[in-house]
Amino acid sequence: MTEAGEKVRGNAVKRFLATCRGMTQRDIRNARTTNVWVLVWAVCFVGLSFAVRGGQLAPGLLAWAAVAACTLLGLVVVWYYMRFLREADELLRKIQLEALAIGFGAGFIGTFSLSLLEHLHGWVFDIGDILLLMVAFYVLGIISGMRRYA
Numbered sequence: 001m002t003e004a005g006e007k008v009r010g011n012a013v014k015r016f017l018a019t020c021r022g023m024t025q026r027d028i029r030n031a032r033t034t035n036v037w038v039l040v041w042a043v044c045f046v047g048l049s050f051a052v053r054g055g056q057l058a059p060g061l062l063a064w065a066a067v068a069a070c071t072l073l074g075l076v077v078v079w080y081y082m083r084f085l086r087e088a089d090e091l092l093r094k095i096q097l098e099a100l101a102i103g104f105g106a107g108f109i110g111t112f113s114l115s116l117l118e119h120l121h122g123w124v125f126d127i128g129d130i131l132l133l134m135v136a137f138y139v140l141g142i143i144s145g146m147r148r149y150a
Helices: 004-023 025-053 061-088 090-121 126-148
Strands: none
Touching: 025 061, 061 090, 090 126
């Protein structure tokens, strides 16, 4: 990376850390708790995905129970994220709300656009493509909000 690139990257990191330092202790604690549950759910989901695709988990009652457990963990993530948002200060809530709107909007518009591309060119898209698009734009929305309001 060039010297100018390093400087820009360093400034972005400093702004990000300054924004995080501006969070209240409760916001930091709630964000950390939410992130831990996201990690637990992600490990469960990835492990279950490998088991299903690799044939280690045959269809049946055990598979249904595993999917139900993973889904329950996902609901726990949503509950903790909602608590994080409810208890967040106004600025953090505003940043998160704008990021959610950007992520949802990208997924909504992207779904229709990719559908048109499928019909025009015969390309096949997976639901994971849309989810990745939503998450990427959500993260960009958070970064944009932090830069704008920090």
